[in-house]
Amino acid sequence: MKKSLHIKHPYMMIIFLFLVMIACVIISMGYGALYIAPGDVLKNLFGISGEYQFIIQKYRLARVILAVLAGAGLGVSGAILQGVIRNPLASPDVIGITKGASLAAMVVILIFPAVPLIVLPLSAFAGAGLVAVLLIIFVRKKNARPSTIALVGIALGSVCHAGMQYMMVKFPGDVNAALIWVTGSLWGRNWDEIKLLAPWLMIFLPILFFLASKLDLMSLGDELVDGLGERSARLRFILIFAAVGLAGSCVAVVGSIGFIGLIAPHIARRLVGTKSKHLLPASGLAGSIILLASDTLGRGLMPPVEIPAGILTAILGAPYFLYLLKQEARKK
Amino acid sequence: MNVSGNRFVIFITAFILFIAGIGLNLSVGASHISFAAALKSLVVLDHSKEQLIITTLRLPRTLIAVFVGANLAVAGALMQAMSRNPLASPQLFGVNAGASLAVVASIVLFPHLNAFSSVGFALIGAATGGFIVYSFSSSGGMTPVKLALIGMAVHLFLSSFTQGIIILNESAGDVLYWMTGAIDGSNWQDVSVVLPFTIIGIGLAVIFSGAVSILGLGDETAKGLGQNTKGIKALVSILILILAGSSVAVAGPIGFVGLMVPHIVRKLAGENYKFVIPFTALFGALLLVYADVLARFIAFPYESPVGIVTAVLGTPFFLYLARKERNSR
Numbered sequence: 085m086k087k088s089l090h091i092k093h094p095y096m097m098i099i100f101l102f103l104v105m106i107a108c109v110i111i112s113m114g115y116g117a118l119y120i121a122p123g124d125v126l127k128n129l130f131g132i133s134g135e136y137q138f139i140i141q142k143y144r145l146a147r148v149i150l151a152v153l154a155g156a157g158l159g160v161s162g163a164i165l166q167g168v169i170r171n172p173l174a175s176p177d178v179i180g181i182t183k184g185a186s187l188a189a190m191v192v193i194l195i196f197p198a199v200p201l202i203v204l205p206l207s208a209f210a211g212a213g214l215v216a217v218l219l220i221i222f223v224r225k226k227n228a229r230p231s232t233i234a235l236v237g238i239a240l241g242s243v244c245h246a247g248m249q250y251m252m253v254k255f256p257g258d259v260n261a262a263l264i265w266v267t268g269s270l271w272g273r274n275w276d277e278i279k280l281l282a283p284w285l286m287i288f289l290p291i292l293f294f295l296a297s298k299l300d301l302m303s304l305g306d307e308l309v310d311g312l313g314e315r316s317a318r319l320r321f322i323l324i325f326a327a328v329g330l331a332g333s334c335v336a337v338v339g340s341i342g343f344i345g346l347i348a349p350h351i352a353r354r355l356v357g358t359k360s361k362h363l364l365p366a367s368g369l370a371g372s373i374i375l376l377a378s379d380t381l382g383r384g385l386m387p388p389v390e391i392p393a394g395i396l397t398a399i400l401g402a403p404y405f406l407y408l409l410k411q412e413a414r415k416k
Numbered sequence: 417m418n419v420s421g422n423r424f425v426i427f428i429t430a431f432i433l434f435i436a437g438i439g440l441n442l443s444v445g446a447s448h449i450s451f452a453a454a455l456k457s458l459v460v461l462d463h464s465k466e467q468l469i470i471t472t473l474r475l476p477r478t479l480i481a482v483f484v485g486a487n488l489a490v491a492g493a494l495m496q497a498m499s500r501n502p503l504a505s506p507q508l509f510g511v512n513a514g515a516s517l518a519v520v521a522s523i524v525l526f527p528h529l530n531a532f533s534s535v536g537f538a539l540i541g542a543a544t545g546g547f548i549v550y551s552f553s554s555s556g557g558m559t560p561v562k563l564a565l566i567g568m569a570v571h572l573f574l575s576s577f578t579q580g581i582i583i584l585n586e587s588a589g590d591v592l593y594w595m596t597g598a599i600d601g602s603n604w605q606d607v608s609v610v611l612p613f614t615i616i617g618i619g620l621a622v623i624f625s626g627a628v629s630i631l632g633l634g635d636e637t638a639k640g641l642g643q644n645t646k647g648i649k650a651l652v653s654i655l656i657l658i659l660a661g662s663s664v665a666v667a668g669p670i671g672f673v674g675l676m677v678p679h680i681v682r683k684l685a686g687e688n689y690k691f692v693i694p695f696t697a698l699f700g701a702l703l704l705v706y707a708d709v710l711a712r713f714i715a716f717p718y719e720s721p722v723g724i725v726t727a728v729l730g731t732p733f734f735l736y737l738a739r740k741e742r743n744s745r
């Protein structure tokens with residue numbers, strides 16, 4: 085049994101994923117306008133050779149670190165949402181969080197193109213937060229079931245979508261820049277964005293790993309959770325809050341990259357099983373790998389045109405997603 | 417209360433509102449034309465400025481609102497009957513997203529094609545998107561939530577391709593406006609494109625409405641009643657594609673009409689599709705005609721896409737359906 089073998093050694097799988105991610109990092113740093121062989125990248129990183137130091141340290145290193153961080157954040161966020169909503173199809177992009185961020189970013193890009201760059205991620209975070217707050221208000225007030233959370237999220241997402249379209253039509257200034265942002269791309273990101281994103285990850289990731297065992301409880305159903313002495317509504321609130329914060333901060337810096345939050349947890353579940361203790365780190369690593377691979381492909385496929393990473397995550401993610409759906413359908 | 421009498425009253429009321437809506441649609445706008453002048457210019461040829469505005473700009477637009485509204489609403493009603501899922505609608509079934517992708521791709525790849533061939537592409541795209549979602553939602557036990565999540569994911573998937581095409585080809589402006597579901601640039605050619613599909617689609621839907629009612633009872637019951645469910649489902653699918661695909665081709669992806677209208681109609685006129693389909697067509701046209709009037713006031717005197725109005729109206733409705741779904745269990 086191949087599958088059970090994987091699940092018996094979840095830590096081995098996590099280490100394996102980590103190594104794959106490191107390999108992706110090194111390969112990704114080599115690609116771009118100037119190709120740098122993986123060996124040279126390594127030499128440079130360990131200070132043995134200073135040949136490409138400027139390119140690597142100033143540009144590419146920041147970009148891959150950002151890809152690793154954002155991919156991990158989205159992956160973990162998706163894993164938590166799927167656990168809380170108890171539906172394998174939930175993810176930050178499906179339930180409208182990234183749409184809120186997109187709308188806010190679009191307002192900034194199209195109406196206030198002159199503001200300093202730092203405003204863009206902040207407003208995107210605010211947009212994601214606003215959708216999240218609305219979602220949570222609705223969910224708390226009605227004491228809703230998980231499936232209602234999903235539907236409310238989809239509805240909020242479609243309002244944001246209408247808003248985005250209105251913005252594009254009304255203020256046709258730099259629509260292309262806005263669209264690239266909405267699709268999600270790592271283009272032109274540097275250390276500033278890392279400084280923005282890293283603190284949020286440092287806040288949310290430890291909270292979530294701490295709550296991992298509680299997340300396992302959530303899958304048992306509200307009655308059991310309450311019976312075990314936990315308050316299911318409060319627990320759900322905290323978990324959603326953390327997941328949304330995580331997704332919002334990632335989307336704020338890299339744009340609304342889709343499908344990572346949807347796909348990464350599934351890959352992780354297949355490799356390490358469903359225990360959150362293993363699932364969360366594995367989802368994070370899988371998310372990082374997907375984003376790194378998409379970003380690298382986007383730069384390498386048809387240079388000098390750079391395909392936004394968000395398009396490639398969709399192209400890579402969608403077939404896998406359809407395959408998942410097929411399996412879902414077969415289970416019935 | 418006498419149900420058929422009730423229906424008759426509702427139909428007449430809706431029809432009067434509909435006629436009033438058309439009048440409003442013709443007279444309101446950047447240059448206001450009085451109700452009477454609008455009607456007069458339809459009947460009497462006087463070559464006035466008002467008549468020019470009405471016959472070249474407003475009338476085709478109003479007709480598009482009528483046909484597209486009816487098409488989308490009937491497509492939604494057929495989908496809800498076939499999938500027996502209250503949230504089924506062209507938007508959630510990936511039909512809009514699929515048609516959008518195909519039309520955007522065709523505009524970029526073959527820029528010199530005319531409006532008729534873009535209908536062809538829209539139909540292919542609508543079929544693809546609809547097929548992906550339907551093939552997963554048809555195998556029993558598909559709850560509305562699952563359908564919504566699958567539909568949303570397929571929508572995200574298809575629309576990221578559309579975005580990619582738009583980003584990589586910088587002729588974005590025109591396509592973007594179309595993508596929001598806008599009918600204010602409609603002309604007589606658009607009318608002639610969509611009209612045959614409306615007549616055939618809604619006509620066949622009315623003719624087969626009895627079979628559709630039976631389909632809504634579920635596969636086993638329908639088979640037990642001697643219905644050829646496979647054949648009827650295939651026919652209904654084709655009707656949905658014709659109706660939704662042609663609408664998206666001329667008006668862009670306008671959301672929520674196909675979701676809202678059938679629910680309202682079933683509440684008013686009962687579950688019998690003999691009545692549901694004509695009512696849905698009328699109410700769909702009514703909704704879009706008024707939505708189009710509203711769209712002119714959002715940023716007056718500038719036009720706004722009607723798709724935004726339907727989205728704003730439709731979202732609370734969607735939430736209402738989501739809540740109802742919860743209570744019914």
